[in-house]
Amino acid sequence: MNVLLPGSLPEALDMLASDGAAIPIAGGTDLLVHWPVRVDAHDRTYVDLSRLDALKPLSWTADELVLGGLTTYWDVIRDARAAQEFPLLGNAARQVGAIQIQARGTWAGNIVNASPAADGVPVLMAYDAVVVLESRRGREQVPLDRFYSGYKEMRRHPDQLVVEIRIPRRPYSYQVFEKVGGRRAQAIAKVGLAVTRSGAGWRVVAASVAPTIRRCPAVERLLETGTAIASPEALLPAVARDVAPIDDIRSSARYRTHVMARLLYHDLRDFWGKRG
Amino acid sequence: MNGHSAIRNPQSAIPITFTLNGKPVSLGVDPAARLLDTLRYQLALTGTKEGCGEGECGACTVYLDGVPVNSCLVPTYQVRGQRVETVESLEPGALEPFERCGATQCGACTPGVVMTASWIREHPELLATHSIRELMAGNLCRCTGYDGIVDSVAEALREPGSGKRDT
Ligand SMILES: Cc1cc2nc3c(=O)[nH]c(=O)nc-3n(C[C@@H](O)[C@@H](O)[C@H](O)COP(=O)(O)OP(=O)(O)OC[C@H]3O[C@@H](n4cnc5c(N)ncnc54)[C@H](O)[C@@H]3O)c2cc1C
Ligand code: FES
Ligand code: FES
Numbered sequence: 001m002n003v004l005l006p007g008s009l010p011e012a013l014d015m016l017a018s019d020g021a022a023i024p025i026a027g028g029t030d031l032l033v034h035w036p037v038r039v040d041a042h043d044r045t046y047v048d049l050s051r052l053d054a055l056k057p058l059s060w061t062a063d064e065l066v067l068g069g070l071t072t073y074w075d076v077i078r079d080a081r082a083a084q085e086f087p088l089l090g091n092a093a094r095q096v097g098a099i100q101i102q103a104r105g106t107w108a109g110n111i112v113n114a115s116p117a118a119d120g121v122p123v124l125m126a127y128d129a130v131v132v133l134e135s136r137r138g139r140e141q142v143p144l145d146r147f148y149s150g151y152k153e154m155r156r157h158p159d160q161l162v163v164e165i166r167i168p169r170r171p172y173s174y175q176v177f178e179k180v181g182g183r184r185a186q187a188i189a190k191v192g193l194a195v196t197r198s199g200a201g202w203r204v205v206a207a208s209v210a211p212t213i214r215r216c217p218a219v220e221r222l223l224e225t226g227t228a229i230a231s232p233e234a235l236l237p238a239v240a241r242d243v244a245p246i247d248d249i250r251s252s253a254r255y256r257t258h259v260m261a262r263l264l265y266h267d268l269r270d271f272w273g274k275r276g
Numbered sequence: 277m278n279g280h281s282a283i284r285n286p287q288s289a290i291p292i293t294f295t296l297n298g299k300p301v302s303l304g305v306d307p308a309a310r311l312l313d314t315l316r317y318q319l320a321l322t323g324t325k326e327g328c329g330e331g332e333c334g335a336c337t338v339y340l341d342g343v344p345v346n347s348c349l350v351p352t353y354q355v356r357g358q359r360v361e362t363v364e365s366l367e368p369g370a371l372e373p374f375e376r377c378g379a380t381q382c383g384a385c386t387p388g389v390v391m392t393a394s395w396i397r398e399h400p401e402l403l404a405t406h407s408i409r410e411l412m413a414g415n416l417c418r419c420t421g422y423d424g425i426v427d428s429v430a431e432a433l434r435e436p437g438s439g440k441r442d443t
Contacts, residue, residue: 001287001307003307003351025351028350028354032331032348033331034329034330035308035348035349046307046351048351048353077405094410097331098334098410098415099343099392099411099414100331100334100346101331101346103340103344104340104345104346
């Protein structure tokens with residue numbers, strides 16, 4: 001095993017450029033799980049991001065919240081303004097493990113780990129987050145809803161780091177994040193759902209129902225029409241069009257599609273109720 | 277297991293310096309070592325326990341720059357220049373409320389539980405936004421049920437003084 005300890009971002013980007021197989025490591029909450037028995041993982045080269053102070057802070061501009069490439073869940077939980085303007089971020093962060101994980105796990109690591117059951121990704125996607133990638137070749141911005149192309153496949157090249165996650169500041173008339181899982185904390189979601197509505201329209205993002213976390217365009221189109229939905233069953237055709245549930249040990253495909261339709265219906269019933 | 281990776285290892289030990297329980301420490305660490313391994317096997321601080329090795333149970337909880345983390349998920353090279361505190365840094369008295377409330381049985385979870393509990397005690401402001409139960413959710417206990425643990429933390433919070441030993 002080789003560990004490279006860059007002291008600055010340019011140095012880290014040089015290391016990644018010269019070794020195409022090197023793996024960046026941030027909080028280690030994905031990479032270090034069951035570490036002693038994952039002997040193959042010990043043969044790799046790692047680039048330690050933990051000292052790249054430039055990537056740490058969370059910052060605000062006039063029209064964006066900018067999470068650094070090393071911003072943790074705990075950084076967001078402690079930011080009162082984030083809780084106020086982007087409540088779903090804090091809400092999701094508080095469901096990622098408990099303090100010991102929240103203090104170490106990063107939003108960028110959650111994105112690159114690319115689990116279809118992740119909790120950070122759906123809320124970022126529902127807020128139209130943009131992933132800023134940097135390598136020695138330059139900078140590139142990829143909207144998160146176009147970042148994944150398949151299971152654990154993404155628009156990140158091995159020499160690129162996620163250096164920022166940019167979230168546009170907008171007034172939201174509706175926002176909710178839900179996760180149905182075994183236990184509240186320390187659980188990998190069975191079905192996750194993040195829904196927002198702003199001047200930019202509805203965003204409906206589903207987790208654990210497809211090989212990647214994804215937006216649900218058919219459901220979003222249905223909501224844009226403004227028709228009230230009478231029952232969860234009325235949502236099923238649109239939900240079924242959008243999701244391709246993974247039939248794994250956690251729960252069956254049919255179950256997930258139904259849970260998703262029901263969750264969505266119950267969330268939105270409150271919204272329709274308030275409007276009507 | 278670390279022995280294996282050390283043998284095949286192209287990279288020799290990484291020299292690091294950090295502050296451990298208030299004192300500076302310099303040593304060479306296996307690039308594959310987790311902080312948990314370094315504390316227990318290289319520095320003979322065996323108070324920190326390994327339960328699951330996957331970040332679920334919290335038995336391995338230490339403070340890194342003052343915040344609870346799972347030492348089974350921290351590569352030791354990452355603590356260079358940082359402050360690490362282990363359960364050995366706590367006052368023996370930190371355990372008392374747990375004994376009184378029946379919150380220790382087999383004791384496997386206790387070092388981690390007491391670490392998180394003492395951190396909450398040092399940061400009562402967290403209770404404005406978090407419940408004790410939520411803050412303790414990363415420390416699993418198979419024996420006691422969680423009521424005793426939550427009661428002990430509540431009781432510790434009512435007591436004057438701090439759980440930390442002066443170093
Ligand atoms: C007990 C436990 C409970 C958990 N519960 C949840 C949960 O409820 N919900 C959930 O979503 N997740 C959960 N997780 C996983 C969550 O902690 C991670 O996904 C975390 O966000 C990853 O961040 P990290 O910094 O620790 O990543 P690391 O482990 O350091 O890295 C993860 C991946 O991202 C890459 N990477 C990291 N940073 C960058 C960067 N800046 N640029 C490019 N690549 C990068 C790494 O190469 C690696 O592939 C849990 C983990 C544990 C151990
Ligand atoms: S041993 Fe580290 S969390 Fe269980
Ligand atoms: S006392 Fe046995 S696990 Fe907690």
